Amino acid sequence: EDQVTQSPEALRLQEGESSSLNCSYTVSGLRGLFWYRQDPGKGPEFLFTLYSAGEEKEKERLKATLTKKESFLHITAPKPEDSATYLCATKGVYSGGGADGLTFGKGTHLIIQP
Amino acid sequence: DAMVIQNPRYQVTQFGKPVTLSCSQTLNHNVMYWYQQKSSQAPKLLFHYYDKDFNNEADTPDNFQSRRPNTSFCFLDIRSPGLGDAAMYLCATSREGRGAVAKNIQYFGAGTRLSVL
Numbered sequence: 148e149d150q151v152t153q154s155p156e157a158l159r160l161q162e163g164e165s166s167s168l169n170c171s172y173t174v175s176g177l178r179g180l181f182w183y184r185q186d187p188g189k190g191p192e193f194l195f196t197l198y199s200a201g202e203e204k205e206k207e208r209l210k211a212t213l214t215k216k217e218s219f220l221h222i223t224a225p226k227p228e229d230s231a232t233y234l235c236a237t238k239g240v241y242s243g244g245g246a247d248g249l250t251f252g253k254g255t256h257l258i259i260q261p
Numbered sequence: 262d263a264m265v266i267q268n269p270r271y272q273v274t275q276f277g278k279p280v281t282l283s284c285s286q287t288l289n290h291n292v293m294y295w296y297q298q299k300s301s302q303a304p305k306l307l308f309h310y311y312d313k314d315f316n317n318e319a320d321t322p323d324n325f326q327s328r329r330p331n332t333s334f335c336f337l338d339i340r341s342p343g344l345g346d347a348a349m350y351l352c353a354t355s356r357e358g359r360g361a362v363a364k365n366i367q368y369f370g371a372g373t374r375l376s377v378l
Binding site: 151181183188189190191192193196234248249251253254 | 265267294296301302303304305306309318349351353366367368369370371372374
């Protein structure tokens with residue numbers, strides 16, 4: 148069974164204080180690792196997809212990286228509007244049902260203080 | 262803008278009273294998913310439709326059912342809601358191809374928050 152573990156559960160930073168969020172995964176035949184942002188009371192918003200170890204993607208202050216066992220979401224000089232829960236999800240070995248859902252971690256609740 | 266729309270945003274029902282949640286999409290995606298997310302928990306896949314084919318997760322209770330009358334709409338029916346079914350219900354869509362190369366992105370709606378009294 149696929150497992151996704153995110154750490155820390157919560158992180159409080161000062162504005163401008165860079166940090167990284169961790170996503171460790173145990174997945175048979177990884178077919179994609181996804182990062183989403185979720186604001187309170189809203190659905191997840193897609194950020195990045197990574198497919199193979201060594202891959203990196205960037206968007207504004209965010210950079211996602213992938214190894215064979217984990218992914219990191221690096222946040223550089225964050226602003227208060229970056230406050231949200233960041234979810235990591237994986238898609239594993241094809242099960243034959245035509246498509247597969249994502250296996251999510253519980254997320255990291257990030258608070259950026261002005 | 263193309264998007265995934267869920268209605269209602271908030272739903273209050275009574276213990277044991279059937280309830281239906283709605284999802285529509287303008288992305289013309291062939292796959293629609295339903296996830297359940299309880300407070301501070303990871304979203305959990307309940308089932309999905311690949312075109313007209315229904316795929317249930319092994320641990321989804323029989324109390325949960327779904328209908329997809331056409332490409333654009335999908336419904337989640339909870340036959341007899343219990344207190345433990347109070348959660349955020351998320352609909353997602355993706356465009357997938359047959360076989361093992363399905364890597365496409367899932368786009369989520371804003372969710373329906375279900376309360377059971």
